[in-house]
Amino acid sequence: MSHLKVCAIQQPCKLKKQENLAYSIRQIEQAAREHVDLAVLPELHCGPYFCQTEDTAVFSQAETIPGPTTDLLSRVAKDNSIVIVSTLFEKRAPGLYHNTCVVFDKNGAIAGRYRKMHIPDDPGYYEKFYFTPGDLGFTPIKTSIGTLGVLICWDQWYPEAARLMSLAGADILIFPTAIGWEPADTAAEKQRQLDAWITIQRSHAIANGLPIISCNRIGFECAPDQNGGIQFWGNSFIAGPQGEILQHANDEENKILIQDLDLTRSQDVRNIWPFFRDRRIDAYNDLNKRYID
Numbered sequence: 001m002s003h004l005k006v007c008a009i010q011q012p013c014k015l016k017k018q019e020n021l022a023y024s025i026r027q028i029e030q031a032a033r034e035h036v037d038l039a040v041l042p043e044l045h046c047g048p049y050f051c052q053t054e055d056t057a058v059f060s061q062a063e064t065i066p067g068p069t070t071d072l073l074s075r076v077a078k079d080n081s082i083v084i085v086s087t088l089f090e091k092r093a094p095g096l097y098h099n100t101c102v103v104f105d106k107n108g109a110i111a112g113r114y115r116k117m118h119i120p121d122d123p124g125y126y127e128k129f130y131f132t133p134g135d136l137g138f139t140p141i142k143t144s145i146g147t148l149g150v151l152i153c154w155d156q157w158y159p160e161a162a163r164l165m166s167l168a169g170a171d172i173l174i175f176p177t178a179i180g181w182e183p184a185d186t187a188a189e190k191q192r193q194l195d196a197w198i199t200i201q202r203s204h205a206i207a208n209g210l211p212i213i214s215c216n217r218i219g220f221e222c223a224p225d226q227n228g229g230i231q232f233w234g235n236s237f238i239a240g241p242q243g244e245i246l247q248h249a250n251d252e253e254n255k256i257l258i259q260d261l262d263l264t265r266s267q268d269v270r271n272i273w274p275f276f277r278d279r280r281i282d283a284y285n286d287l288n289k290r291y292i293d
Contacts, residue, residue: 001145002264006038006172007031008257010236010249012219013178017046017061021069024086025076031256032080037106037145040085042217042236043153043178044099052223052230054129062091065113070102078108083143087152087176089130090115099131101150101176103141112141116152117161124182124223124230127154138164146171146263149210153177156197156214160287162204167276171263173204177216180232194233202243209241209270211261218252241269 009027013020028039050058063069069088077084083106090100099116115134119127138161140149149170155161156175165173181190205212218234238247238259247257270276286292
């Protein structure tokens with residue numbers, strides 16, 4: 001398809017699983033009534049961001065793929081003839097878990113999955129305790145509406161990841177996200193972080209000549225141990241292949257961002273700015289090194 005109607009669903013995710021899922025589904029159904037082809041949900045949208053602390057009891061929240069949540073979202077995708085991008089806590093085997101994005105096609109089939117490759121381990125984001133790094137590579141997912149290059153949250157900071165998805169044929173780069181501020185951050189520091197987050201993703205659009213969809217959650221979520229919390233900063237946005245902002249939410253809106261995309265612009269932009277042509281692939285071998293001493 002050369003023209004797509006896409007959306008990012010910015011929502012709070014601090015409620016219980018069934019309430020969060022019900023909210024997500026209502027938003028998907030609303031988007032479908034507006035003839036949207038593709039709906040993107042925030043990272044781990046089924047519940048609160050549990051990685052603020054390390055707690056083995058949380059592993060009981062994980063589920064298999066296919067499983068109850070994917071079965072439900074498959075029906076929603078089929079009933080509404082819409083492609084859905086959902087990120088779930090995957091139980092692959094006892095002691096082996098992933099942060100996994102599942103893409104549902106318009107017929108309800110699972111078109112593919114992507115397992116988060118870059119796993120952070122920072123105060124309030126103890127994801128290495130829960131998630132094994134992905135092993136599916138940077139492989140775009142083919143759907144009836146196009147090929148989707150899905151990357152999850154921390155992945156969005158790495159130009160290598162976006163480049164590899166683009167080189168493998170992605171039509172759109174998609175970033176489901178759960179990111180926010182610490183309450184102790186100053187206003188100036190909060191603005192610097194937000195600006196950096198938006199800028200790095202816009203740069204992926206520019207460097208690869210592709211539109212992007214970045215979908216974050218909103219709202220304050222207290223840490224389970226009551227020691228601190230995260231104010232998720234929202235600011236979900238959709239950008240075109242020159243990094244131009246097409247749709248943008250603020251830091252507290254429950255909002256469906258809807259945008260028509262003309263995918264033929266990607267070809268036009270790549271013809272104007274032929275970054276792929278001029279890449280010096282003969283000189284990039286050191287990118288495989290951790291550091292150049």
